[in-house]
């Protein structure tokens with residue numbers, strides 16, 4: 001028999017009652033257990049010193065609660081609860097811990113929407129999928145999103161996109177206050193890393209006290225530490241910010257040294273010897289090392305020196321190189337805007353030449369995936385729209401689920417009706433590397449697959465992807481002329497930039513796809529472009545840098561092959 005605080009016992013019973021509710025047990029039992037937990041929490045004496053009979057006598061506790069408390073004190077747990085744990089994915093239990101989410105809402109999230117962990121829930125919030133779910137709404141969705149962001153931030157790690165807004169507005173403020181100072185971000189943020197631990201700035205200026213005072217004035221910052229060449233601060237969002245100071249004449253050398261990742265800087269120092277301290281530009285530093293200018297995002301020490309030495313320094317892709325947007329959703333499945341609204345936005349706001357619409361396929365029940373009849377109905381709408389979009393073209397695509405065995409979820413005669421097919425995994429993530437790899441390869445070998453969507457299914461900071469043998473998957477794409485997606489959602493950024501060069505070497509094309517679920521979602525393309533740049537991707541490597549005529553021809557040839 002162990003002693004346990006009333007608070008702990010009450011918490012355990014409350015959790016049990018929530019689990020019962022999640023599994024839709026008898027509402028009467030749930031209610032009486034929850035109220036017993038409340039009673040125990042308020043008792044003026046320790047219940048763990050009482051016998052079962054004495055417990056039964058306490059007002060508000062019944063026999064069944066007394067037995068449960070006794071079991072908890074005897075064994076440290078309650079068998080019924082362990083049984084629920086077994087039947088509930090660990091991620092769903094974690095979701096239950098999010099503020100504002102009762103068991104009823106968690107049940108909807110889990111069973112109706114097919115979401116099994118916090119990462120997927122965050123992703124769903126970002127795709128506005130919660131708005132229409134029963135018992136939710138925009139407000140609840142925003143609260144959940146905030147709570148999850150808070151949870152992620154409490155680990156001190158951020159998605160690039162979460163930091164970007166803070167970073168850019170801070171830089172604006174600083175250059176406003178000190179127009180003559182040299183100020184630049186350095187470190188992970190300047191290298192456009194997908195995950196950021198904090199912001200580092202370099203300031204080429206002597207007037208540190210003035211800076212210190214100015215930073216003190218900024219409402220959004222709390223200064224936490226000051227040294228001779230450094231001020232550390234914390235932003236209201238929790239992001240750690242370090243201001244590094246250096247003499248003006250050292251600015252560009254320091255900029256290079258503080259921007260590069262360690263392996264990059266080590267290699268660069270080898271080439272520089274103990275040559276310079278002074279340079280007028282970053283270009284000058286690189287040229288003193290016998291190198292062409294290397295873009296900040298490439299300075300990881302992984303492949304940039306090899307590219308520089310072989311004269312293959314790429315001209316990195318930019319957003320305006322992209323002529324169209326493939327892989328997007330509309331109200332036909334889980335998107336927020338209609339097909340027409342999505343098309344007009346691409347044409348009139350983004351000045352693109354084409355839109356590839358890829359609503360979910362029939363297996364994605366939680367996302368209103370398209371039945372075969374609805375596929376044909378959508379195609380009819382696309383035909384009509386294409387007649388009146390004045391040269392702008394909607395391509396008929398689909399995001400077809402890759403099933404457990406690697407097959408796609410439509411028969412060949414339906415797959416043949418699309419201009420192109422994005423094949424993606426959306427379910428059964430728990431697989432070993434061998435299984436997951438052969439599953440993807442089977443999908444890649446399907447003659448109708450045009451693009452492999454978000455290849456690992458990862459959600460950054462919250463869900464590891466299924467493990468794959470990247471080389472085998474990329475080799476299979478090369479052999480079958482399948483394009484690999486760079487999914488631009490800030491949570492995905494999948495294919496990982498570390499594999500872009502291998503894909504390029506093998507002649508595999510990449511497609512920078514926003515996976516937009518609303519017109520606003522197209523702006524995620526920005527993050528896909530940054531990732532592609534980090535991987536050393538050029539416009540020539542990108543499928544959607546093709547013009548509308550070129551890509552039409554490309555799709556046609558793929559279908560004929």
Ligand SMILES: [Zn+2]
Pocket residue numbers: 399424426453454
């Ligand atoms: Zn998808």
Ligand SMILES: [Zn+2]
Pocket residue numbers: 327329399515
């Ligand atoms: Zn999608």
